[in-house]
Each structure stands twice: as C-alpha cells, then as structure tokens.
Amino acid sequence: MGNVYVLDHPLIQHKLTYIRKTETGTKEFRELVDEVAGLMAYEITRDLPLEPVEIDTPVTKTTSHVISGKKIGIVPILRAGLGMVEGVLRHVPTAKVGHVGLYRDPETLKPHEYYFKMPTDINERELIVVDPMLATGGSANDAISSLKKRGATNIKLMCLIAAPEGVEAVKELHPDVDIYLAALDEKLNEKGYIVPGLGDAGDRLYGTK
Ligand SMILES: O=P(O)(O)OC[C@H]1O[C@H](OP(=O)(O)OP(=O)(O)O)[C@H](O)[C@@H]1O
Ligand SMILES: O=c1cc[nH]c(=O)[nH]1
Numbered sequence: 001m002g003n004v005y006v007l008d009h010p011l012i013q014h015k016l017t018y019i020r021k022t023e024t025g026t027k028e029f030r031e032l033v034d035e036v037a038g039l040m041a042y043e044i045t046r047d048l049p050l051e052p053v054e055i056d057t058p059v060t061k062t063t064s065h066v067i068s069g070k071k072i073g074i075v076p077i078l079r080a081g082l083g084m085v086e087g088v089l090r091h092v093p094t095a096k097v098g099h100v101g102l103y104r105d106p107e108t109l110k111p112h113e114y115y116f117k118m119p120t121d122i123n124e125r126e127l128i129v130v131d132p133m134l135a136t137g138g139s140a141n142d143a144i145s146s147l148k149k150r151g152a153t154n155i156k157l158m159c160l161i162a163a164p165e166g167v168e169a170v171k172e173l174h175p176d177v178d179i180y181l182a183a184l185d186e187k188l189n190e191k192g193y194i195v196p197g198l199g200d201a202g203d204r205l206y207g208t209k
C-alpha cells in the first residue's frame with residue numbers, strides 16, 4: 001500500500017513559505033522550487049541500497065559504502081515539473097530523465113497528454129515523478145498510468161503541495177505509489193486551485209501570466 005509522507009524539515013517548510021507568497025517573483029520562485037526539490041530528493045533517496053567496497057585512505061585500508069547500482073529515472077510532468085528536475089539531479093547526477101507533457105483543461109480540469117518520451121529501460125528503474133502541484137490528481141494519475149502501460153513498476157510521486165482530493169485520487173488508482181509532499185493543504189477551490197496553495201505553478205515558474 002502506498003504511503004503519504006509530508007517532509008516537514010524546517011529548511012523545506014521555510015523555503016515553501018516564500019514559494020507561496022504572492023510577492024515572490026519568477027527568479028526567486030524558480031530558485032526556491034529548485035532548492036526544495038533538492039532537499040526533498042535527499043529525503044526520498046534515504047532507502048537507496050548500499051554495498052560495501054574496500055578502499056585505501058591515506059592512513060589505512062577500510063570498508064566503506066557506495067550506492068549499489070540502483071537505476072533512477074526522474075519524470076517531470078511538463079511544464080511545472082521541469083522546475084524540480086535540476087534539484088533532484090544535483091543529488092542523483094546519473095539519473096535519466098523522461099518527460100510527460102500534460103496540461104489540465106481549465107474548464108473540465110481533465111488532463112490532456114501531448115508528449116511522452118522515456119528512457120528505454122523504465123521497467124528497470126525506480127521512477128520519481130515530479131510536479132509541484134497535486135490538485136485533483138488527474139495529471140499525476142494519467143502520468144503514472146502511462147508509465148505503467150510502458151512497463152514501469154517502481155514509481156514514487158514527489159510534489160510540493162497537494163490537496164487532500166489529489167492524494168485520495170492517487171491512492172485509489174495507484175495504491176502502490178508512495179507520495180512525498182512538502183505540504184498537504186486544506187482543499188481545492190471551485191476552479192480546482194489548491195487552497196492556500198501557491199497559485200499556478202507553471203505560470204509562476206515561467207512568468208507566463
Ligand atoms: O492534479 P491536477 O488537477 O491534474 O492539477 C495539477 C496539474 O496542474 C498543473 O499543470 P498545468 O495543467 O497548469 O500545466 P502547466 O504545468 O503547463 O502550467 C500542475 O503542474 C499539475 O500538472
Ligand atoms: O493550485 C493549483 C492547481 C493546479 N495547478 C496549479 O498550478 N496550481
């Protein structure tokens with residue numbers, strides 16, 4: 001059964017406050033999203049398996065540990081998910097990146113897929129789907145379904161802010177997927193925006209409004 005983790009580290013919570021604020025401009029917003037994604041990646045990768053290796057230090061021989069060849073894939077949901085990719089890659093530089101293009105119809109709130117390009121071996125990778133916002137859950141559910149259709153079996157979802165409705169929707173359709181959040185907010189408003197949320201993540205990242 002998938003679990004929901006709210007990563008309440010003080011550094012994450014502090015930066016999230018500035019991400020939410022209306023007066024935070026595009027440049028600072030983008031930098032903060034990148035930083036929080038990096039901090040979240042640090043927490044999410046806590047369970048990566050290690051293996052012992054024999055090494056020489058300048059003083060002696062010793063046994064130390066390295067990550068044991070686990071393959072990771074980062075899957076941003078375009079556009080806004082792109083803002084989280086570099087932050088994760090900073091900690092997992094050998095990860096491959098697959099892209100899912102989805103936009104949410106502003107009237108129906110239904111997701112429409114317009115792009116899908118993955119590394120060929122997604123069935124062998126632990127995939128981290130990244131998107132700042134989990135609102136109705138339609139976009140994340142679609143992206144995860146598309147990945148599973150192509151053979152992915154090991155998927156985590158990492159979002160900055162979620163509404164309870166979105167979390168429930170993902171848990172119902174994809175109970176095997178662990179969800180990692182910086183905050184679980186109160187609700188969705190009548191336009192499908194998360195309350196209190198941060199507004200439109202894509203527009204704030206790219207200055208399109
Ligand atoms: O959970 P949902 O109700 O599906 O809503 C969340 C989606 O909405 C936003 O994308 P948007 O459609 O605005 O596209 P954009 O990133 O290109 O702006 C956000 O980045 C998620 O992908
Ligand atoms: O609050 C929301 C909901 C969906 N998409 C966003 O960018 N923000």
Ligand SMILES: [Mg+2]
Nearest residue numbers: 200201202203
């Ligand atoms: Mg948007």
